[in-house]
Amino acid sequence: MTGAQTPAGHAERDGATSAAEVPAEYLLRLADDRLVLGNRLSEWCGHAPILEEDIAVANIALDLVGQATAFLELAAVREGRGRTADDLAFFRDAREYRNIQLVELPRGDFAFTIMRQFLFDIYDVILLEALQQSADVELAALAAKSLKEARYHVRHSGEWVLKLGDGTEESRRRTQAALDELWRFTSEPFLTDELDRELVAAGLAPDPASLRSRWESELSRILEAATLTMPDDSSVARGGRQGLHTEHLGLMLAEMQSVARAHPGASW
Amino acid sequence: MTIAANDQIDELWRVLETVLDPEVPALSVVDLGIVRDVSVEQDGGVIVTVTPTYSGCPAVQVIERDILAALAAHGVREARVRTVYAPAWTTDWMSESGRAKLKAYGIAPPGPVADHGESELVPLLRRRVAPNCPFCDSTNTEPRSDFGSTACKSLAYCNSCHQPFELFKPI
Structure with missing residues (x-):
């Protein structure tokens, strides 16, 4: 994101406001998942195990941050408070971030990064497939655009899960450990709250709970082929959508937002 | 639309064919299929409708700037770039x-x-x-x-x- 740019696309909406629109609050959920995960992934730039993977992870990070920008631009228009996408990215505190906790956890080892990515990517494809049917035409357009990218993201992370799980003893051990550690963060995307219920009723968004069975079947198929075991852990981490986060998000944002906050109003 | 207006639109497309993608300078923005429409408003202002290739493509902002610069160099005084997301860009264009x-x-x-159809998200044997x-x-x-x-x-x-x-x- 750059400070100086006019928000592409949404600054000029031809005055066409669709009757059916999701509120900024919902767009922040979509944007923040992408912005936070994109930042976590970008931490691998220059550190990934092989050059091709370094490039791959940086590419995926760029897609996610780009998608976040588009969702934030739309959120900025919809909230109508004169804030820009950059304001929303760099001048909200952790308490105002609406991402699921899964995406904010530190990147861990490569197995952890890949497993987290896979858990998110499956969810992302299924969610975007539903959102491209939204009665909110602007949201549907962004979802359809993002879906094209999410499809190759999930292929990438999924093929890595197969390689690592069905790989060496060490790669399998690390990948299973990552899955076990991440498991309690995998229910949150499928929790339904009041806002979700309103949007479902208006045909604007799917019920998160309805996405879970397909997510589980896609996941279990790959885990089985990768010789990995679905954890038996029923504890559930929750609260991200309401702004409750682990300590890790604040630390990540402190770094991500430091330049913009040190030089407010600067453009580059 | 008058014949003169059609000629003007054709001329604008020819100008846009000279705007190259900054990352793949073998191709113009027209070759890439990212220019979706060119129109002239009643007051003579030119609107170029574009669609981004990839969500995070850093070339998008440069392309927008280059389009406006090319039009200005061609004597177009009032021009703006409008971004649309649907239908999403495809290499088929x-x-x-x-x-x-x-x-x-x-x-x-x-x-x-x-065609993605109902295919599995991650094929076991791709x-x-x-x-x-x-x-x-x-x-x-x-x-x-x-x-x-x-x-x-x-x-x-x-x-x-x-x-x-x-x-x-x-x-």
Whole structure:
């Protein structure tokens, strides 16, 4: 994101406001998942195990941050408070971030990064497939655009899960450990709250709970082929959508937002 | 629309054909299929409608600037770039001349976009094939990585002329 740019696309909406629109609050959920995960992934730039993977992870990070920008631009228009996408990215505190906790956890080892990515990517494809049917035409357009990218993201992370799980003893051990550690963060995307219920009723968004069975079947198929075991852990981490986060998000944002906050109003 | 207006639109398209993609300067923004429409308003202002290639493509903002600069250099006083997201950009919109220019530049052009239909998100056995080598036209090529130096490209290798090469990925 750059400070100086006019928000592409949404600054000029031809005055066409669709009757059916999701509120900024919902767009922040979509944007923040992408912005936070994109930042976590970008931490691998220059550190990934092989050059091709370094490039791959940086590419995926760029897609996610780009998608976040588009969702934030739309959120900025919809909230109508004169804030820009950059304001929303760099001048909200952790308490105002609406991402699921899964995406904010530190990147861990490569197995952890890949497993987290896979858990998110499956969810992302299924969610975007539903959102491209939204009665909110602007949201549907962004979802359809993002879906094209999410499809190759999930292929990438999924093929890595197969390689690592069905790989060496060490790669399998690390990948299973990552899955076990991440498991309690995998229910949150499928929790339904009041806002979700309103949007479902208006045909604007799917019920998160309805996405879970397909997510589980896609996941279990790959885990089985990768010789990995679905954890038996029923504890559930929750609260991200309401702004409750682990300590890790604040630390990540402190770094991500430091330049913009040190030089407010600067453009580059 | 009058004939004069049609001529003006044709002229504007010709100007846009001179605006090159900053990351793949073999192609113009028209070849790439990212210019979706050109129109002239009642007051003479020009509106160029574009659609982004990849969500995170850093070239998007440069392209917008270059389009406005090219139009200004051509004497267009009032112009703006409008971005639309739907329908989402696809490499199927790349022109035939664009594909030929890409190959001549050393990048294999994109094949047709696969129909995703009901297919599994992660195929257990993905048949991975690479296009013909853009240098020697050999079919003895293999994919190396789905990701390349820019969002729009992947990496492959030619077993005949032993050159790594890039391909424009179908999306």
